[in-house]
Amino acid sequence: MSDQLAHPRPLREEPGVQPETELARPAPGGDRDRSKGRDRSGGGPDGDGPDGDGDRGDAVELLQRIGSVVLPVGVALYALLYLGVQQVYGVFNVTPEQAGIDQATMFGRLVGALVLLVIGGALVLGVLVAAGWLLDRLVFGRLSMLARAVRRRPWIAAALGALWCGASYWGFLGYLGLGEGAGLASIVTVSAVIGALAFLVPFRLLRSRPVGRAGMRIAVAMFTGIGLGFALIGRLESDAAELAATGRGSVLLSLAGFQDQWVVVADAAGKPRRGGVPVLLLGEREGAYAFYDCARRETFRLPMGSTTLHRFELEPDRPDGFTCGDLEATP
Numbered sequence: 554m555s556d557q558l559a560h561p562r563p564l565r566e567e568p569g570v571q572p573e574t575e576l577a578r579p580a581p582g583g584d585r586d587r588s589k590g591r592d593r594s595g596g597g598p599d600g601d602g603p604d605g606d607g608d609r610g611d612a613v614e615l616l617q618r619i620g621s622v623v624l625p626v627g628v629a630l631y632a633l634l635y636l637g638v639q640q641v642y643g644v645f646n647v648t649p650e651q652a653g654i655d656q657a658t659m660f661g662r663l664v665g666a667l668v669l670l671v672i673g674g675a676l677v678l679g680v681l682v683a684a685g686w687l688l689d690r691l692v693f694g695r696l697s698m699l700a701r702a703v704r705r706r707p708w709i710a711a712a713l714g715a716l717w718c719g720a721s722y723w724g725f726l727g728y729l730g731l732g733e734g735a736g737l738a739s740i741v742t743v744s745a746v747i748g749a750l751a752f753l754v755p756f757r758l759l760r761s762r763p764v765g766r767a768g769m770r771i772a773v774a775m776f777t778g779i780g781l782g783f784a785l786i787g788r789l790e791s792d793a794a795e796l797a798a799t800g801r802g803s804v805l806l807s808l809a810g811f812q813d814q815w816v817v818v819a820d821a822a823g824k825p826r827r828g829g830v831p832v833l834l835l836g837e838r839e840g841a842y843a844f845y846d847c848a849r850r851e852t853f854r855l856p857m858g859s860t861t862l863h864r865f866e867l868e869p870d871r872p873d874g875f876t877c878g879d880l881e882a883t884p
Contacts (some may be wrong), residue, residue, distance in 0.1 A: 568649060626778035633782025634663050634809060637789040641811055644793040645835060652843050660808025669808055684778045710750075711756035715773050715774050719748025719762050721780025728783045731863045767862030785809075796833075799844060800847045800877045812836075817864040818844065818855065826855075831866065847877035 638659060638793035644651050651660060689696040702710050721739055756772075785805075792803040793811070806862030815831040827846060835843040841854045841863075 560600040565621055609631060618770075622774040625775035625820050626781075627671075629775055629778030630670065630782050630785075631663055633779065633786055634666060635659065637782070637786040638663070638809060638811070640786060640790045641793040641806065642650070642835070643811070644790065645833075646795050647835060647843055648652070651838060653838035654836060659810070666808050666810060687725060707757055707760035711753055711769075714756045714769055715748035715752035716744055717748070717773060718752045719744035719746070719775040722747050724780040724783030724787070727787050752879060797845065797847065797850070799875060800833075801875055809870060811831055811866045815842075815866045815869060816862045818842075819861045819863055821859050821861060823861060825863075831864065848880055850877075 563616060569826060570844055638649055638654075642652055642654075685696065689762060699744040699818055703713070720740070724742060726743070752772075756769050759769040789809055792806050796802050796806065796813065800815075802811075812834075814834045816834050817829055817831055818826045827849075828848075830848055833847060836854070837843065837857065839859050841852050842860055843852065845852050
């Protein structure tokens with residue numbers, strides 16, 4: 554018995570079964586190799602590993618940041634440009650629908666105007682960013698340090714955002730006709746008062762959390778678009794009034810989709826009407842043309858069946874000082 558305890562018999566190995574001691578013994582470097590294998594499989598050439606996921610995460614975050622600024626600006630601009638087009642046709646005492654401008658046509662024209670605004674805005678923004686980067690290099694990074702310091706102080710960041718949103722209201726005040734003849738000091742004062750009363754405390758509360766900071770960024774972008782939209786409305790309306798009074802169009806009206814097209818109206822036999830003086834073609838709807846007579850300052854409609862159009866002229870180049878009285882009858 555003592556000999557058996559001192560020299561135990563070896564375990565009998567079953568065919569195809571590994572001994573328990575071998576199963577329990579870890580392979581040398583197995584976990585390390587397996588972890589390396591996972592790293593190698595995850596970080597392959599397809600970029601599906603941790604590095605690839607980090608790159609995609611950074612790209613998605615960048616797109617989210619850009620979208621949180623561009624989308625509110627675009628939506629606000631589109632809505633206010635729609636109102637601006639209605640104001641333009643209102644100068645000629647018609648609505649866009651009465652001139653044959655339906656929703657689909659207006660949508661296409663305004664999207665084209667937004668694309669042009671994005672192209673121009675990208676150029677301006679790129680120049681501003683390059684100028685800021687160059688100025689930061691000239692002062693040895695002090696501008697970057699100042700920007701980081703402002704972001705760390707919630708009251709300062711909230712005050713700047715509130716002042717900017719207050720300034721966006723100036724376009725609305727100009728649209729109401731309350732900002733005519735105001736100087737820079739008045740603009741700054743009104744912007745500061747509006748911003749302090751309406752935005753300062755809410756923005757300060759939003760700065761306390763990351764989601765609040767994102768909400769503040771969206772609010773600032775939205776009010777930026779609203780301010781730009783109201784400024785464009787005022788400019789479009791003034792250009793339309795100048796077109797109605799002098800017959801001279803503008804580039805902004807063309808960008809907004811308004812067609813500055815002049816024609817000579819005649820009857821079915823070809824006899825000129827209105828003395829053969831060119832009139833502004835506003836559009837057509839329900840079998841009738843809509844015109845604006847610049848010389849007589851009136852809008853009128855004529856049936857398409859008994860009206861012929863001659864001598865089309867799109868966006869004529871007219872000199873400064875040109876008035877509707879300078880329009881000459883064509884034979």
